[in-house]
Amino acid sequence: MxxxxxxxxxxxxxxxxxxxxxxxxxxxxxxxxxxxxxxxxxxxxxxxxxxxxxxxxxxxxxxxxxxxxxxxxxxxxQNHSPFQFDLKAVALGLALSTFSAIPSQAQTSTLVEQHDSIQExxxxxxxxxxxxYDHSNEKFVSGKIKLDGGHSGIIKITLVDGSSVELLSVTASKNNTFKIPLDWSKNPASIRISAPGYGSETIYFSNHQALGNLTVTLHERPMIKGKVVRQTN
Structure with missing residues (x-):
């Protein structure tokens, strides 16, 4: 990969x-x-x-x-830790220091002409x-959607390109998951997720390190119920 x-x-x-x-x-x-x-x-x-x-x-x-x-x-x-990286660096440093410790007689002397230079x-x-982030090698965007209000409903996921043109729309599965194929020749740039009674969310690909197993939470829109009063001036 x-x-x-x-x-x-x-x-x-x-x-x-x-x-x-x-x-x-x-x-x-x-x-x-x-x-x-x-x-x-x-x-x-x-x-x-x-x-x-x-x-x-x-x-x-x-x-x-x-x-x-x-x-x-x-x-x-992800399976490479900074500690592992440092061990390689230490090993390389030891190898270089060992080489530099070889007596000078065993090395071929080379005369190097030096020139003064001004660094810009x-x-x-x-x-x-x-x-x-660059995702051109990823074939799908997928994830799970959480509804903080607890009410179920049809969840729509729309794939959008870099010019805000809708490429395709799908609905989430019964367990609120989704998986959309990506055709990078069409310049997909984000997904917009919406559901009745909830505020929509837009996920921009460039802000995420990976496009698999995203977790998106939709927040319930506040509603006001009561008797309607008509007022005129």
Missing amino acids: KPKKVNYQIEEPCHADWDQMKPEAQGRFCSSCSKTVVDFSAMSDFSIVNYLENNKHQSVCGRFAEDQLDKTYLLPK PRVMIQGAVAMS
């Missing part, structure tokens, strides 16, 4: 002065929005994905180099981080 991909964007860049913010362990504290701006600019790809995926249900403000946002990241497999400054961007 192909690894899942994710993009991180800052839709509305923050123009607060980074140098005026109070330094903290993970970045700096922004007094204008009263929260920590995490400094991702020096992090590895693994560290960026690890932090943002562990905090994907929270609003995260971050500071990135421009080239860090203009790329697609690979999500690690990286453009930094800071603001709230928005995630966008």
Whole structure:
């Protein structure tokens, strides 16, 4: 199975002065929005994905180099823990240190000509981080719908493309589950779920890491009952 991909964007860049913010362990504290701006600019790809995926249900403000946002990241497999990743890194480090400990006589000396160069400054961007997942290798969107009011009824699930055009509609099964095939040539982007007496919910694919086994709750719309009084001016 192909690894899942994710993009991180800052839709509305923050123009607060980074140098005026109070330094903290993970970045700096922004007094204008009263929260920590995490400094991702020096992090590895693994560290960026690890932090943002562990905090994907929270609003995260971050500071990135421009080239860090203009790329697609690979999500690690779920059965790979950060600890396992670190063990591989340690093993690689030990191998490299062992190689470097070999006496210099056993190595071929090579004269390397060095040139002075000026590194261009990286453009930094800071603001709230928005995630966008790639699902092009998934064949279905499926899940279960919960009705918080307890009343049963026909639940309609509509597949919608990126231009808000309805592609197809189905009804949920007796146990409120659904499974819809996905044709990515038609650019499916979301599903809209509705039922009589309940507020509708829209699930955008780009906001979810996986499209299988989604759980959606529909909330009952408040109703008012009583005698109708007609008033005229």
